[in-house]
Amino acid sequence: MASAAPAVSAEPSKKEIRLVIAASSAGTVFEWYDFFIYGTLAALIGQAFFPAGNETLQLLLVWAGFAVGFGFRPLGAILFGFLGDRLGRKYTFLVTVTLMGIATAGVGLIPSAASIGIAAPIIVISLRILQGLALGGEYGGAAIYVAEHAPPEKRGFYTSFIQASVVGGFVLSIAVVLACRFLIPPEEFAAWGWRVPFLLSIVLLFISLWMRLKLNESPVFKAMKEAGETSANPFAESFRYPGNKKRIFVALFGITGVLTTIWYTAFFSGLSFLRGPMRVDELTVELILFTAGFVSMAFFVAVGWWSDRVGRKKPIMIGALAALVLLFPIFWGMGSLANPGLARAAAENPVIVAGPECTTDPFAELFGREQSECGRLLETLTSSGVRYSVESADGLGLSVGGEAVPVTAEWLADGTALRDGVQAALGERGFDFSRQSPPFINIIGIFALLLVSSMLSALTYGSVAALLSEMFPPKIRYSSMSIPYHIGAGYLGGFLPLIAGFIVARTGDIYAGIWYTWAIVAFGVIVAWWGIPGGPPRDFDENG
Template sequence: MCVNASVTKNDAAKPSASDIRLVIAASSAGTVFEWYDFFIYGTLASIIGRTFFPSDNATLQVLLVWAGFAVGFGFRPLGAVLFGYLGDKLGRKYTFLVTVTLMGVATAGVGLIPSAATIGLAAPAIVILLRVLQGLALGGEYGGAAIYVAEHAPGGRRGYYTSYIQASVVGGFVLSLIVVLSSKALMSDAVWNDWGWRVPFLVSLALLAISLWMRMKLSESPVFQAMKEEGELAGNPFVESFTYPGNKRRIFIALFGIAAGLTVIWYTAMFSGLSFLKSAMRMEDTLAEVVVGIGATLGMGFFIYFGSLSDRIGRKKPIIIGYAVTLLMLFPTFWLMGAAANPQLAEAAERNPVVVAGPDCNYSPFASEQVSNCGKLLADLAASGVSYSLRDDAVFGMTAGGSAVDLASYPWTDKAAARAKALQSELSAHGYDFAKVQPSLGRIVAVIGALLALMAMSGATYGPVAALLSEMFPPRIRYSSMSIPYHLGTGYFGGFLPLISSYIVARTGDPYAGLWYTWVVVLVALLVAAWGLRPGLPADFTDD
């Protein structure tokens, strides 16, 4: 059990090695389970789309799913305010007991909602409500776990110890893939698509029980305990976060220089990577999930390595280097991944590029049905994952590799699925293969290599961050001051990434175009971090 000896906030009693192991294990396990709950929604995005957000427009269905995903992130800042206040007033331990309970119950609830075909619009409405509760819970979880470990760790090892919290975020994603793949392996396809997909959501109740059992063994943070005994707790942590001298500047740096940048890299590496392989590159779904799971599992080591490295060279250097490498290598890494995952599709797009021309080619990804035939054609291309270029012309038509594609018999009045099948049949004659692919072992290794490169970029920027943010803010308002900018950055810049990038891809017809969102956010983060973060070795908070 953790030490409860009387301490001062500047010279807290040092926990034993066994205490530290329990602190890290319990905090990390809870973080894994809570992020599992959050990521399971994204892992099962396609099933959630057809169950709760059905639409004849396949692109709209995808956007609605990611909009629901973004809603949870959008409420994370409010959770950060609420639970940050409680964490600074009532303590770190009991606050993150509440957050993990709320997350587990909300996640299990998604697995119990009847489909939209059964209860109509109530189904997506309930899903959104539960996503709100998940967002509130996660807004309080990360800050509590990170600070709890940081306040137990010796200064010279804080980056290393807190890096396990950072790696646990990846662990939640990996666990979601493991549970999904295991469930699918134990069921027939019919059972899985009918009701079996609900099992991973219900598993969160078992994970909740384990997490609560582990966290109940913990004592309060020695730093918080010392402040409580000395009567130095904040009167209103939220207000003080914005009135404490110099804290507005620190919050600005934490938001735009740290949270926004690290989050878009991480979500691009995992969520965009998985979606890219399954949709644009048409890799077989289960294989894509296994490949990304392997990449994420191996990549967790980068988070611990860079967290530990930051104890020796400072927090700023790994983050700045990670941002710079991302700007240089983001597009080439995805190009490599695409070429390795489905070389035939990449070669077909290069040899026989699709060009759509016409006088009225307005396309709205948010429309349930397009008005013009050209708009319908663009929607079908986007749904099929075919890149295209668009030009104005008096005559409506489409070419592939310079050869006209026959649109005379195109089923314009049919449903989107039938139109997409007809389109794919036409493009098959021009070298496009729309069957799901299983790359050779060598190419799978290349894809995993590309994912590991992305994970290294993420680890460099994410691994040191829990220690860095804990050290940036005064102890009396640390929970609130750290959680608010972190969850604003991750909630809005990261949470809306799948929606925004999917929209950009749908509008441009370029499966790589969505990466520009990540690139721009990382560029801003690099400039802010280079200006605002202090160089040198790690140091605890000081007022100067």
């Protein structure tokens, strides 16, 4: 039995559709800018708010703060999904964009940990929670709002601009950081200039509100309200509605789990990988990511258009299966191109660490535990981007290319001395730890590989707003699609940088974190094949 949407009294004009897409997409760009600027400036945020005794712990604390915001997205989805299904799509996502803008600007006003101590990271985490709540309501509102204005035969194309806008937020965050770097001297940017991108959020908030206040309510919601068919409790009904539990499971693991892990691996893992262990100059990395992200926005729109013709399932399956094959080669290729000296030295002079208790404990300092000497050595090698193997031995030892390197007591005195000593010794044996400015041809290669990963993301993401809107009944659509989407994006994707970073820290393999993405995508492929409706796109069908 099919459940049709309520009759819509008047189809929106082309002018209204253009305004709907423009205002919804612009607001989405600004909201994701607010959320991503934290990740784009991760290194400087770590120095300001999460100072630690070693680089690995500092970065993990930053990514933990990043993950906290994602962790609260499902709660935001429940809260704003309820309001969106009860009160309307338009005013709900006016609230979300306002909350996001205020929270983001607040990060730019917090004094550093050097000034106010532990209060600084606590306030940062609190604002990240508000951002997570806001974002939990934003995506569902914007996606449904556009989908419910779009004619069925163009729903994938129109909603793909929302998907491209997520990338647009990432691109805008990098563009603003690049502009600030060009306008503010490096020392001043590191001291205070990094706060400017956060404060800019207030300007973006007013632009977004101005655009969205021009919009009318969704015609589907208006028709439901006039017919008295809105849900009294959309959250509860999302789990009681016939067939919805299966749809939510598929939306969580077969759709969101796949798209979000590929997306964050392509963009944030790529950013962190090039800037961190590959030691590529920050400006170079930001220019590459900005260009690749800007170009890739067209892929998302193209996939949305394509899905209107071939269905939603085919692009997702192609992208997910291709990701399983290509993710590791993409990062291996970027590593070889970004820092060829480091890759060559690692191949010619394998690093072997021997000793007792040779495991790392990245959070040892945070919880007052004692890190073993061997663990500290492994941590130093990992943060330096050096791959190694471990052998058991009674005493601590380090060899490079079969030649023993003495680990002195002076090195072990503190983390900085250990890092400087190890890097100096390995530098004499061909390892290059200087900031890299790869040759232009290598930069083109890195750019091309990032475009390939962006294509994988577009295939799994470009049609998703249309697909999720079609999977759920209109009266509980906001809640039903937002809950699995934000659980998946919030936990499977939002915790990816933290989990992948922890895997790398524990294994010492700078590529090992990709296994997390691979495992989530592999499971998602099975669920997607089983649960995503095949064939041409169609409106909600209880049997679909």
